[in-house]
Amino acid sequence: MEANPDATILAGATDVGLWVTKQDRVLPTVxxxxxxxxxxxxxxxxxxxxxxxxxxxxxxxxxxxxxxxEFGELLRRLGGRQVRNAGTVCGNIANGSPIGDMPPALIAAGATLHLRKGGETRSLPLEAYFLAYGKQDRRPGEFVEAVEVRKPDPASVFRIYKLSKRFEQDISAVCAGVHVTLKDGRVTEARLAFGGMAATPKRAAAAEGALAGEPWTEATVREAMAALASDFAPIDDMRASAAYRLQAARNLLLRAFLETAQVMTLEPVDG
Ligand SMILES: Cc1cc2nc3c(=O)[nH]c(=O)nc-3n(C[C@H](O)[C@H](O)[C@H](O)COP(=O)(O)OP(=O)(O)OC[C@H]3O[C@@H](n4cnc5c(N)ncnc54)[C@H](O)[C@@H]3O)c2cc1C
Known part of the structure; x- marks a missing residue:
């Protein structure tokens, strides 16, 4: 890579292969x-x-x-068996697609990306890798070496949701990673990441802000749902309308709350 910084890196070829077979592109160095x-x-x-x-x-x-x-459930629906036997987790990240399934889940989990150029390495929070549509923070001659994923704290809410028109083997319209850490019923850290909502996989900073420090209640969650409108201005396309995407993202947050609230906020019963 140092000698050929313009080379195309080929991992599982589940994207790169299509550039050749569908778009007739010629890749000089692979x-x-x-x-x-x-x-x-x-x-x-x-x-x-x-x-x-x-x-x-x-x-x-x-x-x-x-x-x-939750990762297992997501992977079961990512592509078909052939794609899962060939494609790589890091290729899904490196590809930089706004609708790739792994980035929202991994960003919510608190993943770190490791890049390497010759003997030099650097690391960044995964969310920082995605700069703009089709543009990632990867320098000439650099490649993705690995991704490190934090083990979610058992006392946290961790949910991944993939919405696609077809349940099996379909590209997401919206993908959500919801990770909320709680202490004494209050949110100590919120990591909400979405795919299909912006030009890149992206954290929902305003919605996270609405949760941080607050009690994990439906009222708080509804504040965060409202805040999603200032985090995202999604697009209309054949997979979903902008209005559907925003409504769905909000409802996924509510779903994460409803699926976990009872367990996470259960009060000890006297006697
Ligand atoms: C039928 C089908 C179904 C699919 N379904 C889904 C789906 O449900 N969800 C989903 O998210 N995706 C889906 N995909 C897309 C695809 O599988 C992923 O994006 C895949 O993870 C890419 O990984 P790969 O190893 O095949 O990458 P490749 O195709 O080999 O490479 C993809 C891009 O990443 C770059 N790259 C790869 N590795 C590195 C590295 N280490 N360092 C720097 N750059 C690198 C390549 O140069 C290229 O630009 C599907 C694809 C197909 C063909």
Whole structure:
């Protein structure tokens, strides 16, 4: 990559392959990473796991499902078996699509992206990698080396939702990662990330702000739902209208609350 900074990196080819077969593009230099042993590891680092750039969805599924069963549910619906046997988690990130499924889930979980150029490495919060539509924070000669995913605190609400027209093997209209950490019924940290709502996968800063420090109640959640309108101005396209996307994103937040509120705020019963 240092010698050929303009080369196309080829991981699982589930995107790059289509550039050739559907768009007749000619790729002058291709560097395949699919058989680089150092990039194929999944490591348990205690409070987080590290997934190398060569790790395919099917290979990551077990470790991610142990991290949280919600990842397993998402992966089961990402592409079909063939795509999951070829495509990589890091390729889904590197591709930078606003409707890729892994980024919202991983951003909500608090993932860190590791980039490398020769011997130099740098890391950034995953959300910072996505600069604008089709533009990522990747410098010439750099490649994605790995993604590290924090293990969600068991005392937190962690939900991933994928909405697509067809349940199986379809691209998301909206994908949501909801991660809310609670202490004594109050929100200590909120990480809300959405795909399909903006030109990049993006955190909902205003909605997160509406939750932070507040009691985890339906009234608070409804404030955050309203705030989503200042976080996102989604587009209309064949997958969904802008109005549907915003309404759906709001309702997913409410769903996360309704699915977890009883468990998370259960008061001890006297006697
Ligand atoms: C039938 C089908 C169904 C699909 N369904 C879904 C779906 O449900 N959800 C979804 O999110 N996606 C879906 N996809 C899209 C696709 O599977 C993903 O985006 C995939 O994760 C890309 O990973 P890959 O390893 O195949 O990447 P590749 O196609 O090899 O590469 C994708 C891009 O990332 C770059 N890249 C790859 N690895 C690196 C690296 N280590 N460093 C820097 N750049 C890198 C490549 O140069 C290229 O620009 C589907 C695709 C197909 C064909």
């Amino acid at each position: 560097i395949s990473i699919s058989e680089v042993p150092e990039l194929k590891a999944i490591e348990d680092l205690g409070d987080r796991i590290r997934i190398g750039a060569g790790v395919r969805y099917a290979e990551a599924e077990g470790a991610l499902t142990v991290l949280h069963p």
